[in-house]
Amino acid sequence: MLLALDLSTAHGSIAVVHGDDVLYQSSFQSERSHNAQVFAPLKEALAAAGNHLTGIVIGNGPGSYTGVRIAIAAAQGIALSRNIWCAAWCSLAGLDLDTPATYQIIGDARRQSFYLASIENGRLLPDLEIVSAEIAQKKASDCGIWYTTDPKAPLNLPVQIAKPDAAKLAKIVQSLPPDELAALIAQPLIPHYLAEAFITLPKRPLSTP
Structure with a gap:
């Protein structure tokens, strides 16, 4: 049984999936306050899963850096407390419509x-x-x-x-071959960066005491 979260866009998505069955699914709209809106449906999702969770899937973008980081922090906290694994998958791979292959x-x-x-x-x-x-x-x-x-x-x-769909992301990950899933779990949870961070350098060297 997997818990899945995608907060990479303003449309947040949370689901609990067991095989082909979606045991819980919720979505919410949030421009810049995923941290304020995610915890109520997340609590409901955990209640729906009970003590049967085996892993957590997060959509790692590309998209909102803040949203993805919130999803990562939530997943890591739950995984640590329940001694289960968590893994990331591209948010673009599971959309909320009947897309072609x-x-x-x-x-x-x-x-x-x-x-x-x-x-x-x-x-x-x-x-x-x-x-x-x-x-x-x-x-x-x-x-x-x-x-x-x-x-x-x-x-x-x-x-x-289209919007990323947490349930679809969970179903993709649970269908992976065991060796590929193990390799995915071993990877760190990081946002999908489209480019290197842009750093503005000072125009003048910093003075030293």
């Missing part, structure tokens, strides 16, 4: 850039691209159906807006 995602990567991603059978393909607005506009206009987890369509493109 393979689909494409576009999203705002900030600093006037956009990310283009492909999902295949519940997995993020490794060639995620960070591109300019011009390239994003051309690629997303030229081929296939595109989705976004942004609150509105990037660049006013005709893309479909």
